[in-house]
Amino acid sequence: MMQYQLFATTPKAMEGILANEIQALGGNNVQQKLAGVAFQGDLAMAYAACLWLRTASRILLLLGSFEVKSQQDLYIGIQNIDWSEHLNPDDSLAVTFSSKNNPAINNTHFGAQKVKDAIVDQMRTKFNQRPSVDTERPSIRINVYLHNDTAQLSLDLSGESSHKRGYRDINITAPIKENLAAAILLRAAWPEIAKQGGSLLDPMCGSGTLLVEGALIAGDIAPGLQRDYFGFLGWKQHDQALWQSILDNALHRRDIGLNQLPVIVGFDQDRRSVVAAIQHVENAGLSGKIHIEKRDISDASAAESWPKGLIVCNPPYGERLGDEEQTAILYRQFGEVLKQRFIGWQAAMIIGNPELGFRLGIRSQKPITLFNGALECKLLRFKLEENNFFEPKAKSQQERIEQISRRAQTEQPDNQAEMFANRLRKNLKKLNKWIKLNQIHCYRLYDADLPEYAVAVDVYQGEKIWVNVQEYEPPKTIDPIKANQRLAGVLKEIATVLEIPAEQVFLKIRRKQKNTDQYEKQGDSRRFHVVEEGSCKFWVNFEDYLDTGLFLDHRPVRLLIQQQAKDKRFLNLFAYTGSATVHAVIGGAVSSVTVDMSNTYLDWAKRNFDLNGIRGDHKLVRADCLQWLNEQAGAKHKPQFDLIFLDPPTFSNSKKMDEVFDIQKDHVQLIHDAAALLAPGGKLYFSTNFRRFKMDQGALKNLLIEDISKAMIPEDFARDAKIHYCWKISR
Numbered sequence: 001m002m003q004y005q006l007f008a009t010t011p012k013a014m015e016g017i018l019a020n021e022i023q024a025l026g027g028n029n030v031q032q033k034l035a036g037v038a039f040q041g042d043l044a045m046a047y048a049a050c051l052w053l054r055t056a057s058r059i060l061l062l063l064g065s066f067e068v069k070s071q072q073d074l075y076i077g078i079q080n081i082d083w084s085e086h087l088n089p090d091d092s093l094a095v096t097f098s099s100k101n102n103p104a105i106n107n108t109h110f111g112a113q114k115v116k117d118a119i120v121d122q123m124r125t126k127f128n129q130r131p132s133v134d135t136e137r138p139s140i141r142i143n144v145y146l147h148n149d150t151a152q153l154s155l156d157l158s159g160e161s162s163h164k165r166g167y168r169d170i171n172i173t174a175p176i177k178e179n180l181a182a183a184i185l186l187r188a189a190w191p192e193i194a195k196q197g198g199s200l201l202d203p204m205c206g207s208g209t210l211l212v213e214g215a216l217i218a219g220d221i222a223p224g225l226q227r228d229y230f231g232f233l234g235w236k237q238h239d240q241a242l243w244q245s246i247l248d249n250a251l252h253r254r255d256i257g258l259n260q261l262p263v264i265v266g267f268d269q270d271r272r273s274v275v276a277a278i279q280h281v282e283n284a285g286l287s288g289k290i291h292i293e294k295r296d297i298s299d300a301s302a303a304e305s306w307p308k309g310l311i312v313c314n315p316p317y318g319e320r321l322g323d324e325e326q327t328a329i330l331y332r333q334f335g336e337v338l339k340q341r342f343i344g345w346q347a348a349m350i351i352g353n354p355e356l357g358f359r360l361g362i363r364s365q366k367p368i369t370l371f372n373g374a375l376e377c378k379l380l381r382f383k384l385e386e387n388n389f390f391e392p393k394a395k396s397q398q399e400r401i402e403q404i405s406r407r408a409q410t411e412q413p414d415n416q417a418e419m420f421a422n423r424l425r426k427n428l429k430k431l432n433k434w435i436k437l438n439q440i441h442c443y444r445l446y447d448a449d450l451p452e453y454a455v456a457v458d459v460y461q462g463e464k465i466w467v468n469v470q471e472y473e474p475p476k477t478i479d480p481i482k483a484n485q486r487l488a489g490v491l492k493e494i495a496t497v498l499e500i501p502a503e504q505v506f507l508k509i510r511r512k513q514k515n516t517d518q519y520e521k522q523g524d525s526r527r528f529h530v531v532e533e534g535s536c537k538f539w540v541n542f543e544d545y546l547d548t549g550l551f552l553d554h555r556p557v558r559l560l561i562q563q564q565a566k567d568k569r570f571l572n573l574f575a576y577t578g579s580a581t582v583h584a585v586i587g588g589a590v591s592s593v594t595v596d597m598s599n600t601y602l603d604w605a606k607r608n609f610d611l612n613g614i615r616g617d618h619k620l621v622r623a624d625c626l627q628w629l630n631e632q633a634g635a636k637h638k639p640q641f642d643l644i645f646l647d648p649p650t651f652s653n654s655k656k657m658d659e660v661f662d663i664q665k666d667h668v669q670l671i672h673d674a675a676a677l678l679a680p681g682g683k684l685y686f687s688t689n690f691r692r693f694k695m696d697q698g699a700l701k702n703l704l705i706e707d708i709s710k711a712m713i714p715e716d717f718a719r720d721a722k723i724h725y726c727w728k729i730s731r
Helices: 015-025 043-052 071-079 108-127 178-187 190-195 209-218 240-258 271-283 324-341 354-358 397-410 417-437 480-498 552-564 579-586 599-611 625-633 663-675
Strands: 004-009 028-033 036-041 058-067 092-100 140-147 150-156 200-202 264-268 291-294 310-313 346-351 368-372 375-383 442-447 455-461 465-472 505-510 529-533 536-540 569-573 591-596 618-622 641-646 678-688 704-707 725-730
Touching: 004 043, 015 028, 015 036, 015 043, 015 178, 036 043, 043 058, 043 240, 058 071, 071 108, 071 140, 071 150, 092 108, 108 140, 178 190, 178 209, 178 346, 178 368, 178 375, 190 200, 190 209, 190 310, 200 209, 209 264, 209 271, 209 310, 264 271, 271 291, 324 354, 346 354, 354 375, 417 442, 417 480, 442 552, 455 480, 455 529, 465 480, 480 505, 536 579, 536 599, 552 579, 552 641, 552 678, 569 579, 579 591, 579 599, 579 641, 591 599, 591 625, 599 618, 625 663, 641 663, 663 678
Parallel strands: 092 140, 200 264, 200 310, 264 291, 310 346, 465 505, 569 591, 569 641, 591 618, 641 678
Antiparallel strands: 004 036, 004 058, 028 036, 058 150, 140 150, 346 375, 368 375, 442 455, 455 465, 529 536, 678 725, 704 725
16 A cells, blocks of 8 residues: 655644654654654555544645745646646645745745645646635645745645544633643553553543543544544545544444543532533533532542542643732642542643642652643643652742641641640630739730740630731741641640630741831731720731731730820821720820821721721821921921820831831931920820830930830730830920
């Protein structure tokens, strides 16, 4: 039988997979080329390639090659073929043309037109009739590839891309083509796993492409069996009897294979994807052979009756701006699911960003490069065995918090955590009488009492009990895995000792503060809760910011302000969420001015005002406090206040401030300006959390300054006498 020169195209990086397929099919002289494989075979081999090759894009039959140095060379070269051997004058044709490094013809549309003209002119001369053009389903499709000075002329036996199997709804956009899905499965050793009876599971199945291709492979079903059009069907040299025999053989093999399919299952959280996948399964003639259901990735698990096999998926790549963090969370979650529920399985996934692979916490085999369209991807393959599992390094504070929270819920805590639990119980017993006597609702229960557990634990009581845990960031010399394990133990024991659900314990990581870290946003939950303090109510938030909106160590000075505020005019500078103002107004202040430069915190203060029914002459001012104070102190008619609370940050270089602020360097001018607004007999309370702060009393000789720090340290903070300093100042 006549031997043809054949060429199968494929996406870049899939040439090796395709070459293996062609050799298994019986192709001769198989040679890998860029984006394709050259081989030889008879007509039966050509038909089999169209029907059976899973990773090919097109099957081309070489008609000839010739030199092209001008447009006329192309025309003559095409006319040297006797086209009456390939099509009738009343048939249709289409031309695909591509050119690379040929200066004579670099316009593909012009090249295709020239090829078409040469064929049409020849047929018109011979038969006085010309074939028509049909770009959709022509009788034959001509392919010309012009590289440098050489043109290769081929007949496209596929007619349309071989990835179009015929089962997928053309109106549904799928993230991967069928031949790429097949390549993933072949590289992941799915044929071998299927022969051994292993299951196939895609927990993010989308429209079901990987599942259908997996079933076709496992069931020895030709991928082209559903197609009703090939490029050779209208070719004059087409042998229908030979084609029918190859088709009948494939149908017979399918009937046998359908009865031998292993367990194949797909999950997806999107109902529309599930509906599409079920439709594609039905279109592929696989109804009842593949199970698909709506299920979130967090709920993915295998039934006990399913033999261990291969988990395969094409998860989101996180390519769009803003998707990165959400995608990273998904990968971490998926890694936990694999490690907890699929030990003994194998897994494979194709990812666009290799960095995401580390979020799984599973060591992979050597990644394989594949291309999804123009996007370079990596195929990761895993053996889900405990010796391949690791704790992925967090890329951000939020990631680390999520890791620790998951560990607290799923793993046994550090065996020394009972020591921490005993200290919690001891502190709770010690503070209990004081809490009840003073009607304290929010307090510090633990503050790095034990060196091994360097955390602060604050309890907030409202309609529920919430706990805000702040870790003092461990030194770099501490093993991060050990640190995470201990922190997970802390979270678990807090929930146990206080008898509250784990979701009511919140973790923050407190680094040495830079600039205004306390104000930096950590999340966007927008979940607020109401707590009480000294007849006042406050909104607190445990998820979105490093601090909750209520500094517990300042409770005594706030209560002092409430006691002294009756009939007073009150000024709150660097006001944060306005808690001191609320105390002053509840204490009877006749007016107040609350100054802060953050819209976020002034809005929060406004909500606190509304929560406490505060109306009337109580102003919220958005301004740089330094500039505002300086302007007011220098005004001809200065505003007068009977009570001022001044609690500036330690340091700030906020873009909203004109200059860099340093509390040690700038406190003298700051206190002078604030004191200038004191009415006769008025009091200024100045507070700072800067541990190395030194009050420059020599530069403030015109003021009466009394250090009241000791009296302003509450009992629940008594272990740390330097938590803050406080002075009462008058003129």
